[in-house]
Amino acid sequence: MRELKFKAPVGKEGLYVLNTSTWRSKRPVMDKEKCVECGLCLVYCPVFSIKRDENKSYYICYDFCKGCGLCARECPQGAIAMVMEGEDVK
Numbered sequence: 001m002r003e004l005k006f007k008a009p010v011g012k013e014g015l016y017v018l019n020t021s022t023w024r025s026k027r028p029v030m031d032k033e034k035c036v037e038c039g040l041c042l043v044y045c046p047v048f049s050i051k052r053d054e055n056k057s058y059y060i061c062y063d064f065c066k067g068c069g070l071c072a073r074e075c076p077q078g079a080i081a082m083v084m085e086g087e088d089v090k
């Protein structure tokens with residue numbers, strides 16, 4: 001069963017958002033040593049899971065990341081690796 005997360009009281013029924021993080025079998029892991037802060041991963045992520053911190057540095061928020069791998073595929077530096085959930089980066 002798909003998990004629905006209540007987000008905001010919009011309209012009669014309210015607005016519900018799928019918790020897409022439950023779809024994830026692999027998760028993206030960013031190597032900050034390789035990242036050149038180009039922002040392409042943020043542009044390509046379909047669920048806005050790439051964020052910027054107070055230092056304007058990019059990071060991955062896992063709340064809604066669905067593990068699609070687009071960010072890893074598009075990163076020109078190869079700075080994002082997809083790893084199995086529950087496994088450490090090698």
Ligand code: SF4
Nearest residue numbers: 035036038039041075
């Ligand atoms: S696409 Fe790659 S190099 Fe560019 S900000 Fe994202 S992780 Fe860093």
Ligand code: SF4
Nearest residue numbers: 045065066068069071
């Ligand atoms: S794996 Fe997909 S959903 Fe997750 S941060 Fe990358 S592009 Fe976004």
